[in-house]
Amino acid sequence: MKLQQLRYLVEVERRGLNVSAAAEALFTSQPGVSKQIGMLEEELGLTIFERSGKRLTGITPPGRVVLAMAQRMLAEAQNMKRVGEDFAADGRGELSIAITHTQARYTLPRVIKDFVSHHPGIRLHIQQGSPQQVAGWVLDRSADLGIATEALDRYDELLTLPCFQWAHLVVTPRGHPLLARQPLTLAGLAGYPLITYDATFTGRSRIDRAFERQQLRPNVMLTAIDSDVIKTYVELGLGVGIIAEMAFDAARDTGLAALPATHLFEGNTTRVAFRRDAWLRRHEFDFMQLLAPQLNRQVIEATLRADGADPGL
Secondary structure (H helix, E strand, C coil), X not given: CCHHHHHHHHHHHHCCCCXXXXXXXXXXXXXXXXXXXXXXXXXXXXXXXXXXXXXXXXXCHHHHHHHHHXXXXXXXXXXXXXXXXXXXXXXXXXXXXXXXXXXXXHCHHHHHHHHHHHCCCEEEEEEECCHHHHHHHHHCCCCCEEEECCCHHHCCCEEEEEEEEECEEEEEECCCHHHHCCXXXXXXXXXXXXXXXXXXXXXXXXXXXXXXXCCCCCEEEEEECCHHHHHHHHHCCCCEEEEEHHHCCCCCCCCEEEEECCCCCCCEEEEEEEECCCCCCHHHHHHHHHHCCCCCHHHHHXXXXXXXXXXXX
């Protein structure tokens, strides 16, 4: 039995039993994957995958047991490498961060600057995507840490920890009629074309729920995943924007006015997530504490021992 055979096995399951897709992801050939899986089945004396001709159609009951064991073995093999990196103590290594666009643009720069000053030998890789993509990259180990407001806490395989809370702001061009209509109301907002985040980004679900509770149908005429895009179109006079508060800078966004909206929309919590079965290296603990000072190593390890109980903000 070889680790490579286990990798083939797990990747085939991950790719929906599509051997060709698994081979492509593993940079090898489809016949090679099929041969190695067949050799593993022969060695174990059982059938892992159900077949119709050459096509895989399902996973047998013993196959599911083997797959679960293979996933654990591969995870531990990866953890052994991470332990080696951690205890080499030469200050080198890699850190892969998956993050949503708003957090990457407005939250991460300060953290990255501080992290690099403390860990100049760590190579950083940042990949941006939707909250679901962020979760997926952490789940399949393409990223070590995931940072997002939505979705991360939906997966049992991930431990998610709260970093900080934030609110939405309403932004308009200067001189807009809304600025004179105080207090700001959802009904007032619903009377204008709105520009805000795509359905799965940056607390959009809380915006939608607020209107639904008052049985209002907002005219969302444009959505985007990037706060700067939203602000650009608001400044052009195409609508009223709803953005994350950290995305507004009065010194920079001189063509816009901002209205607090904490009384209209629920607060949001940005979270960091990692796989529960991953060995956390020292620089990962350090990064999380730079992101959220309350998340020191003792808090994170205590949360892991408590099986993920939320330590609070």
